[in-house]
Amino acid sequence: MxxxxxxxxxxxxxxxxxxxxxxxxxxxxxxxxxxxxxxxxxxxxxxxxxxxxxxxxxxxRPPSPPAIMHYSEHEAALLAEKLKDDSKFSEAVTVLLSWIERGEVSRRSANQFYSMVQSANSHVRRLMNEKATHEQEMEEAKENFKNALTGILTQFEQIVAVFNASTRQKAWDHFSKAQRKNIDIWRKHSEELRNAQSEQLMGIRREEEMEMSDDESCDSPPKKMRVDESALAAQAYALKEENDSLRWQLDAYRNEVELLKQEKEQLFRTEENLTKDQQLQFLQQTMQGMQQQLLTIQEELNNKKSELEQAKEEQSHTQALLKVLQEQLKGTKELAETNGHSHEDTNCEKQMRSGIWKHFGTVRVCLSTALLPLQTVPLIELT
CATH class of the missing domain: 1.20.5 (Single alpha-helices involved in coiled-coils or other helix-helix interfaces)
Structure with a gap:
């Protein structure tokens, strides 16, 4: 070049x-x-x-967000299917949020939006399960870290033991001055690291002991009582869910009644071939049917509320009776110990326990009888 x-x-x-x-x-x-x-x-x-x-x-540069489609009944049906899919839930809930913020909710589309919101609410249980899984993984990781730290501390102890054995006179005299200096420095450094690891491990163990002491400080009832109370709580929760579902159905029927009222106003304008008497008769029959359905649902709702209150009263009565029986059993034991009648004490204790379990059986029968109508109540559909 x-x-x-x-x-x-x-x-x-x-x-x-x-x-x-x-x-x-x-x-x-x-x-x-x-x-x-x-x-x-x-x-x-x-x-x-x-x-x-x-x-x-x-x-x-981050990618630009996709454009959100406009609301229509077809798009709403597709979005409802996406909300049920876990992989497409984030994208679908963003579209649902934008539609609600735009003001797409109306009286005619309220039921459809309500079903989509209900589908979004169904993912709460999945998220809680994922959280529980991650918490379990975190606990396992903590346990693995503690085990690894224990192994490291054991090796530090072995290394310090080697240094301590080297500083004894039997082996220490054979090393030179420079070698002794290096061994002493290494020993001090290893002891410092060993102490730091030991403090960290003791801190982890103290935290675990504090958590265990907090758990043990709570007065826990006997195992059988816990099982019975959990069963009662589960049944009460089932009654509450059934009550909420009936209330939601009642709201849906009210919305349908409002829609029918709007259709009633439109019928007066559009259907000119029908006479006014026929239209009024048709709408009156429809309203009567809806009123009967609403009355039926209201009666079922009141019955479920009364059954729920009765179950709660029965539970409180059972707990009070159990405490009284336990106090009587304790007094009987003390009396038997003072009199020396151990055989009679055993028979009395058996009778008291059989009485307790008979009463719990009666409570279970009552609760199962109260829950039986919930399983047989048919869903009322508006035709």
């Missing part, structure tokens, strides 16, 4: 007269071709650098 060649210099040697020093004259010529080629290469590198930076910025 031209740039690699030496500059084209004009050398002029002048031979002066005798006894005069030699004079060298250099004339530098400017290489314009080389300078132009160097500028072209610099511009090309600048263009490549700008192109590379643009590609890097495009790659790191």
């Amino acid at each position: 031209a740039s690699a060649s030496p500059p084209r210099d004009l050398l002029h040697f002048t031979q002066p007269a005798d006894h005069v020093p030699l004079r060298l004259h250099v004339d530098f010529a400017q290489a314009r071709d080389d300078f132009y080629e160097w500028e072209c290469r610099q511009r090309m590198r600048a263009r490549e650098e700008r192109h590379r930076r643009k590609l890097e910025e495009d790659r790191l």
